[in-house]
Amino acid sequence: MTDAPIPGPIDPPARLLMGPGPISAYPSVLRAMSAPLVGQYDPFMTTTMVETQQLYRGVWATSNEATLLVDGTSRAGIEAALVSLIRPGDRVLVPIFGRFGHLLAEIAERAMAEVHTIETEWGQVFPPSVIEEAIVRVRPSLLALVHGDTSTTMMQPLDEIGAVCARHGVLFYTDATASLGGNEFETDAWGLDAATAGLQKCLGGPSGSAPITLSSRAVEILQSRKKIEAGIREPGDPSAPDAVRSNYFDLGMILDYWGPRRLNHHTEATSMLYGARECARVMLLEGRSAVIARHERAGRAMLEGLRALGLAVFGDVAHKMNNVVAVEIPDGVPGDVARAALLEDFGIEIGTSFGPLHGRVWRIGTMGYNARKDAVLTTLAALEAVLMRHGVAVPAGGGVEAATAVYAGAV
Missing domain, CATH: 3.90.1150.10 (Aspartate Aminotransferase, domain 1)
Incomplete structure (x- = not known):
């Protein structure tokens, strides 16, 4: 107990956020987030989740069934993708052209990958030939590549990288946090296996929800690492060599929660779901x-x-x-x-x-x-x-x- 006075209600100053993010949210997104809550298995909640998945397929330009949200900031989406797709000992290649490439490398290391990096001067990007040469030399199972890095403002072209990965049997992941919604992005046409983003930049929402899309190839990897018995998820053996090193960020479990069986995993962040749905709706409504x-x-x-x-x-x-x-x-x-x-x-x-x-x-x-x-x-x-x-x-x-x-x- 303290004698400190109770503060008044939240009353932020008027700001025009013109930095690299977060930015000022669309007014309709803020209105959507103030909508009443419903229960996690209310038919309205399930309908809203299904609608959100469909809307984000349009945002990502994909037909991937596994298109959903990870509850958390954009970094939660990055971590979910990497810890779920990387098995301990996997070789991972991370081309670094700014601060957030270093982040991908760190998260991959925490997932117990054998991480290899290549770097270029800040303010530049990689020619596809340089990335392919590194893939041939390293022989990674996964390429983790930032699309747009706000630390340098540079955007790495991805349109040729998917074909490079396909030639060499490499899974292709990109962090599109800073680019999605404001720059060309073609998930299927570019051959991406996994991509994650956040709301707080071009999508025009607050930080706190991470859209993600996964190819059927990526889903196969996730399915191979999960354990379900009699329709009820049991705790995995954390010492098992193939276990996902996180419960909260286990995408195999999260997919089951978003899928038709709606297996319990966590309590969906309802207000963030409303906001994320509105971000996608606004974009597709404008075109x-x-x-x-x-x-x-x-x-x-x-x-x-x-x-x-x-x-x-x-x-x-x-x-x-x-x-x-x-x-x-x-x-x-x-x-x-x-x-x-x-x-x-x-x-x-x-x-x-x-x-x-x-x-x-x-x-x-x-x-x-x-x-x-x-x-x-x-x-x-x-x-x-x-x-x-x-x-x-x-x-x-x-x-x-x-x-x-x-x-x-x-x-």
């Missing part, structure tokens, strides 16, 4: 290709606006994601102080970065609900004011003018 085009236009407008303010863009722009851009912080400008001014004076959040880019770049996102003209122009106008405050010579209105030209079709 999948239209949403990707909206992200491309907003990203291009932000890019041209930042260039017009005299800011240098980091990395290979030809491989930049639509939804986030990194710019070099001008000499003499304290990066964190300027970010704080944007937040305190304008209510706008942009991001810093990690590792070799810490303190060197700002990362500015245009994704989900915020991939729209007014959000882009407001951010550019506010950034111009902050830069001028720190003595940077910028053309008055230059950023807004350049972005407006993109929306007018002049660029």
Whole structure:
């Protein structure tokens, strides 16, 4: 017991989240999450789960029956995929071009894999030939590859990688947390066996639910590692060499929960389910290709606006994601102080970065609900004011003018 006063109700300040994620959620997603709860086996709950699976098949561009949600942030989806697909001692190849490749390698190591990595300079991506050479040399059972890495803003092309994996009998997993919904993504056409994401970026929701899709080949692996007896799941032997090293993230068990038998595994995060369903519904209602085009236009407008303010863009722009851009912080400008001014004076959040880019770049996102003209122009106008405050010579209105030209079709 303490004598501390009881705080008031939650009352967050108004923010325009223009960083690398999380972002401002679609209003309809927030409304959906406030809907009444029902029981875990209520017919409405089962119907909602089935609808959500079907909607995400459209989002992922797949016919995979095993398309569902993992309850948890995007990292929960990553961990579920890797610990469930990797058997102890499996060789796993992880090409690393940013911070989140290191994350995949760490999780694979925790799953007791023999992890092999290749690396390229931050701001670059891998040619398919380099990945194939590494596959031939390492002979992995699984390739784990980030699609879009927000730490560098780069997007690794995947369209040729699936064929490479198929030629060599390698399972193909990608982390699409930062890219799904705002960039081209073709699960079936690209030959992916597993892919995971989160809601908090281009899908326009809050962090806390991880969409995942699995090929029939991946499902076969999951089915081979589970134990069911008389319709009731029994605890596995944790010392068994083939046991999945997690109960909560055992995708074989989670698939049974989402499947027609609805075998008990955990209590579904009902409000997050509602929100995830709405994220997918909003995207497909607008049109999948239209949403990707909206992200491309907003990203291009932000890019041209930042260039017009005299800011240098980091990395290979030809491989930049639509939804986030990194710019070099001008000499003499304290990066964190300027970010704080944007937040305190304008209510706008942009991001810093990690590792070799810490303190060197700002990362500015245009994704989900915020991939729209007014959000882009407001951010550019506010950034111009902050830069001028720190003595940077910028053309008055230059950023807004350049972005407006993109929306007018002049660029």
